[in-house]
Amino acid sequence: MKALNLSTLLPSPQALTVATLPSPTPSSTQYLISIRASACNFFDLLQIRGKYQHQPTLPWVAGSEFSGVVLSCPPGGKYPVGSRVFGASQGAFATRVCADEAALRPVPDGWGFKDAAGLFVTAPTSYAALVTRAQVRAGEWVLVHAGAGGVGLAAIQIAKALGARVVASASTVEKRDVCTRFGADATVDYSDDGWVKVVMAITGGKGVDVVYDPVGLVEKSLSACNWNARVLVVGFAGGKIENMRTNRVLLKNVSIVGIHWGMYAKKEPETVQTTWDGIFKLVKEGKFKGTVFDGEPFKGLKEVGRALEWLEGRKTWGKVVVEIDDEDVGGEKARL
Incomplete structure (x- = not known):
């Protein structure tokens, strides 16, 4: 070979x-x-x-x-x-x-x-994060960071299939256009210091209900969260593991939720099958594409x-x- x-x-x-x-x-x-x-x-x-x-x-x-x-x-x-x-x-x-x-x-x-x-990697990571860990509900606002990445585009499609509204963040116009093409309702530039204000305006001042973060933007995202929000720690593509002030977690009743998909096969194998069943169902229904x-x-x-x-x-x-x-x-x- x-x-x-x-x-x-x-x-x-x-x-x-x-x-x-x-x-x-x-x-x-x-x-x-x-x-x-x-x-x-x-x-x-x-x-x-x-x-x-x-x-x-x-x-x-x-x-x-x-x-x-x-x-x-x-x-x-x-x-x-x-x-x-x-x-x-x-x-x-x-x-x-x-x-x-x-x-x-x-x-x-x-x-x-x-x-x-x-x-094999992106779809189950995003499905387990949004469905199993965050339990996204129809009508909620979901902020997907690095929305034009592999897990990001998977997350946008899954959140939309669940009936959520999606704000996707990306650093270039081209990548934000890709997010829109895959179903995002709105986009923001996370390299712009004012992106939190934009998210708050998009959500009518309430903030988002779920944050999907594979980058390392948890602390700043807390300022864009609604009451009872769930923040998913997916990865650290930005290269920095954050140390955050937890007062905002308390004041907004926020849950910080980790997602380590690779460990499910060892720790929770039954969830692996239900996750793939859910993904294939979305594919069959035309709600998830490559x-x-x-x-x-x-x-x-x-x-x-x-x-x-x-x-x-x-x-x-x-x-x-x-x-x-x-x-x-x-x-x-x-x-x-």
């Missing part, structure tokens, strides 16, 4: 090179997948630099999220050979990968591999470094996905 194999940590994604390796051998409980598209994430950048909390032992193949076709399945497996699946497993910047059944889901009817490749960035094509494993560089430089929106091309796999795509 072809893969982006690391024998040493790298300072830049552009240092990634395509290597030819033996095809991986699945264990007795694993699937072997022919990858058709691989999604790029910020944690991929951290991992190739040795700065992520989960670091494989060198050498290893980079990447995690993918979509593709099942080449082999374990006895009694849910997905027979030829099934179209998406999921996550270490080594997704390659033409083949091994994965456990729990890390796979079927590609939704009518979806292509490209959109499906960007679904969020893949379409402003620049990234085709072939040789393009992964450039795609990651665009992601790091914040030149993109939504999910950045690289399509595996014929040069990578020879005639395998045509045979399956």
